[in-house]
Amino acid sequence: MALLLAGAFTMIVPFLWAISTSLKTEDAIYANPTDLVPRDPKTRQISIHWENYLKVWEKIPLRSYYMVSIIAAVAVTIGRVATSSLAAYAFARLEFPGRDKLFLLYLATMMIPAEVTMIPIFVLISKMHWMNTYYALILPGVFTAFGTFMLRQFFMTIPRGLEDAARVDGCSRLGIWWRVIIPLSVPALVTLTIFTFLGSWNDFMWPLIVTHTKDMFPIPVGLAQMQSDYQRELTLLMAASVQVLVPVFILFFACQKRVTEGIVMSGFGKF
Amino acid sequence: MKPSTARKLKEALTGYGFLSFNIVGFMAFTAIPVVFSLALSLYKYDNITPAKYVGLDNYKKLLGFHYESATEDEDAAPVDAATAGPASTGPQHLVANDPNFWHYLGNTLFMMLGLPLTMVGALILAMALNRGIHGRLVFRAIYYLPSISPIVALALVWVWVLNPTYGSLNGVLSSVPNWFIDQSNGVFGTNLTHVTWGPNWLGDLNWAKPAMIMIAIWGGIGGFTMLLYLAALQGIPGVYYEAASIDGASRWQQFRNITWPLLGPVNFFVIVMGVIAGFHAFDMQYVMTQGGPAGATTTIAYYIFNNAFSFSKMGYASAIAWVLFAIIFTLTLLQWRYRKKYTFQYD
Numbered sequence: 028m029a030l031l032l033a034g035a036f037t038m039i040v041p042f043l044w045a046i047s048t049s050l051k052t053e054d055a056i057y058a059n060p061t062d063l064v065p066r067d068p069k070t071r072q073i074s075i076h077w078e079n080y081l082k083v084w085e086k087i088p089l090r091s092y093y094m095v096s097i098i099a100a101v102a103v104t105i106g107r108v109a110t111s112s113l114a115a116y117a118f119a120r121l122e123f124p125g126r127d128k129l130f131l132l133y134l135a136t137m138m139i140p141a142e143v144t145m146i147p148i149f150v151l152i153s154k155m156h157w158m159n160t161y162y163a164l165i166l167p168g169v170f171t172a173f174g175t176f177m178l179r180q181f182f183m184t185i186p187r188g189l190e191d192a193a194r195v196d197g198c199s200r201l202g203i204w205w206r207v208i209i210p211l212s213v214p215a216l217v218t219l220t221i222f223t224f225l226g227s228w229n230d231f232m233w234p235l236i237v238t239h240t241k242d243m244f245p246i247p248v249g250l251a252q253m254q255s256d257y258q259r260e261l262t263l264l265m266a267a268s269v270q271v272l273v274p275v276f277i278l279f280f281a282c283q284k285r286v287t288e289g290i291v292m293s294g295f296g297k298f
Numbered sequence: 299m300k301p302s303t304a305r306k307l308k309e310a311l312t313g314y315g316f317l318s319f320n321i322v323g324f325m326a327f328t329a330i331p332v333v334f335s336l337a338l339s340l341y342k343y344d345n346i347t348p349a350k351y352v353g354l355d356n357y358k359k360l361l362g363f364h365y366e367s368a369t370e371d372e373d374a375a376p377v378d379a380a381t382a383g384p385a386s387t388g389p390q391h392l393v394a395n396d397p398n399f400w401h402y403l404g405n406t407l408f409m410m411l412g413l414p415l416t417m418v419g420a421l422i423l424a425m426a427l428n429r430g431i432h433g434r435l436v437f438r439a440i441y442y443l444p445s446i447s448p449i450v451a452l453a454l455v456w457v458w459v460l461n462p463t464y465g466s467l468n469g470v471l472s473s474v475p476n477w478f479i480d481q482s483n484g485v486f487g488t489n490l491t492h493v494t495w496g497p498n499w500l501g502d503l504n505w506a507k508p509a510m511i512m513i514a515i516w517g518g519i520g521g522f523t524m525l526l527y528l529a530a531l532q533g534i535p536g537v538y539y540e541a542a543s544i545d546g547a548s549r550w551q552q553f554r555n556i557t558w559p560l561l562g563p564v565n566f567f568v569i570v571m572g573v574i575a576g577f578h579a580f581d582m583q584y585v586m587t588q589g590g591p592a593g594a595t596t597t598i599a600y601y602i603f604n605n606a607f608s609f610s611k612m613g614y615a616s617a618i619a620w621v622l623f624a625i626i627f628t629l630t631l632l633q634w635r636y637r638k639k640y641t642f643q644y645d
Contacts, residue, residue: 031426034419035440038520042443044466045455057464114320122306123313129321136328138630140578142602142619146612147331147338150345170323200312229448231581232599236607247450251585254454261458268451279446283439286446287525 042272049266050075056261079266086263087256088241089270092249098161099234099245100227103168107223108216111174116204118175119182120190130179133172145233152237163237164245168227174219181215182208218289221282228275246271339616349613356617359395366391398593399601399618405507406597410576412511412518417568419519421561424527441520453585456513460499468496500587506594510582523568530564531557563636570633574626598622 043063048056051065052074067074083089117123118130148167157163185208193203209216231247238244244252250267257263279286339356343349394400423441427434444452459465499509534557542552580599583589589596589604596604598618606615 028426028431031423031431031437034423034519035437038440038443038516040466041452041455041459041516044459048458063466110320110323113316117313117316121309121313121316123310126313129317132329133324136324136332138623138627139328139332140619140622140626142578142599143335143616143623144328144331145602146606146616146619147334148327149606150334150612151326151331153345166323167327170320170327172324172328175320175324200316204316225446229446231448231450231584232603235584236603247448247581250448250450250454254457254585264454265458268454271451272447275447276443279443280439283435283442287438287442 042269045265045272046269048261049079049269050077051079051262052076053260053262076262079262080270083263083267083270087249087253087267089249089267091242092244092246095164095243096228096245099164099168100224102161102165103227104220104223106165106169107171107174108220110170111219112178112209112212112216113204114175115178115182116208118179120187121200133175137172137176141232145236149236158237159239159243161243164234164243167233168223168230174223177219178212178215181212185211214285214288217282217285221286221289225275335616335619338613339620341613343612344610345612346610352613356614357621359614360399360617360621362395363392364395366393401593402596402598402601405593405595406577406579406599408507409510409514409579409595409597410573412515413569413572413576416515416518416523416572417565419515420521420524420568421527423520423524424531425557427524427528428531438520438524441524443520444517445521449581450585452513452517453582456582457500457586460509462496462498462501465499467499471496501591503591503594506587506591510586510595513582518572523572526564526568527561530561534560566633566636570629573629577622577626 047063047065052067055065055067055074064073065075066072118126118133152158152163152167155162157166189207189211190203193207198206228245229247230245231251234245234248235251238248241249241252250271253264253267338349340351340353341349342352342356427438431437459467462468497505499505538556539552542556547555577597578599579597580603583595583597583600584603587595589600599622602615602618602622605611605618
């Protein structure tokens with residue numbers, strides 16, 4: 028128990044330090060002694076500077092970064108869940124020539140690291156003149172083999188009898204997909220949704236490659252840009268970082284159970 | 299009743315219809331790029347001038363070695379004793395054609411050294427959380443936080459934590475001598491002037507990699523690895539332990555002879571996934587050190603990124619990416635082999 032507490036403290040100390048710094052004045056962060064609670068360096072009184080949080084919004088286009096991140100993440104998520112679940116249904120239930128070969132092709136590409144396809148996709152995007160647009164941020168993220176594979180595995184576990192009953196009642200394939208398969212697959216769909224959203228929200232290398240202007244930067248690229256623009260203004264950097272981290276934390280606490288179950292279920296993790 | 303041809307045809311068309319959206323995107327953004335990338339690795343290409351076919355030169359440059367003091371075209375023509383001179387003029391060093399690649403490969407492997415520590419920590423955590431203590435959900439959430447956070451934001455925080463003069467880590471380290479002198483100072487209080495006790499973490503050739511390892515452990519200990527261990531521990535039937543304790547097995551013996559062997563497949567899976575993730579490491583290094591100092595934290599993924607998008611050597615970058623694929627593919631195969639061999643059946 029003591030070990031757990033000590034470990035938990037170590038985990039959050041960097042975050043506390045960031046929050047502490049974000050509430051100080053520029054002088055106070057260089058003060059000696061170093062304080063965890065923000066104090067005025069001269070009078071030693073506790074002085075908390077919330078205004079840093081507002082200043083960030085004036086100095087960097089954080090609103091724009093948020094908008095780009097939200098639009099891209101929502102679009103990627105909807106696109107991936109919709110197209111993957113349609114394709115997964117075809118692979119799980121329908122008979123058509125070449126089905127198993129195609130599925131094998133999907134599986135085979137799952138092992139290929141993103142670094143391999145990144146360069147040709149970059150060439151494609153630049154030839155289509157899609158550089159620095161939402162197309163570049165969204166389209167490559169939508170069509171992954173992983174989503175299709177995961178949902179197909181889940182759909183295979185749904186009893187066929189339910190579908191047959193619906194077919195006898197004259198339901199079309201699309202109707203079955205929408206009224207039988209989708210409602211029964213909510214846990215798998217939620218897992219895929221959360222992972223896709225988090226993955227897109229946190230993605231760094233790809234947006235770094237395809238965006239060039241601040242109005243197209245998603246949050247991670249915007250933060251990295253801020254680091255080079257305001258290297259010395261640590262209070263603002265930390266205020267920005269905290270404001271980026273907090274929404275993710277809230278989202279995580281709201282659906283902790285799903286996230287943790289989903290990680291084990293899909294065998295997928297970042298670290 | 300056999301389905302009629304018309305019905306079969308209808309089902310096939312429905313199947314293609316369901317697949318259509320996904321397959322177009324999959325072809326455009328996965329399947330064709332894979333083929334294109336393999337082709338690109340045989341070319342010299344900068345995305346502006348036309349590509350030039352160079353055969354396996356990219357791979358030769360990447361993986362090959364040559365003798366430093368030997369003549370350049372020793373492969374092409376047999377060395378002529380009269381013109382090339384005696385071989386004993388100087389010691390011949392075997393030198394990599396691209397020393398950077400091996401340096402960065404070494405960096406990438408070195409920065410994976412935290413993995414065993416992460417695993418030990420994650421297992422201890424999982425075992426503690428598996429006891430059903432109070433507030434386990436809160437603990438699990440706290441330990442999991444770094445795994446869901448944008449790495450860039452974490453990196454910014456860590457750059458500041460590791461600041462050699464004003465950062466909190468060296469602040470704590472500097473206050474350690476004070477604890478023995480003046481107890482009235484808090485943990486973060488120190489009466490020393492900012493002469494700090496502690497390394498220049500990210501700026502020091504020898505400390506940058508350990509700093510990265512430290513952050514990887516911090517970030518990884520409560521994440522995916524811990525959750526996998528937790529799931530595995532919960533999957534071990536309690537009767538095993540009951541039987542063992544009736545036989546008088548100590549806690550350590552129970553761990554050694556029941557828990558540890560049953561965790562075998564998870565351990566291997568975690569190692570493989572950790573190593574694969576290690577090869578992809580980029581975000582932290584880009585934000586915290588830009589691969590420095592002197593390339594000490596540049597990873598393979600970072601080298602691919604630099605070659606493709608900073609030096610415009612897209613063919614060469616593709617070749618490195620395929621070498622990376624070969625490494626990851628081998629590891630995945632190993633994992634499949636091992637998994638098949640060590641799948642336990644509980645009854």
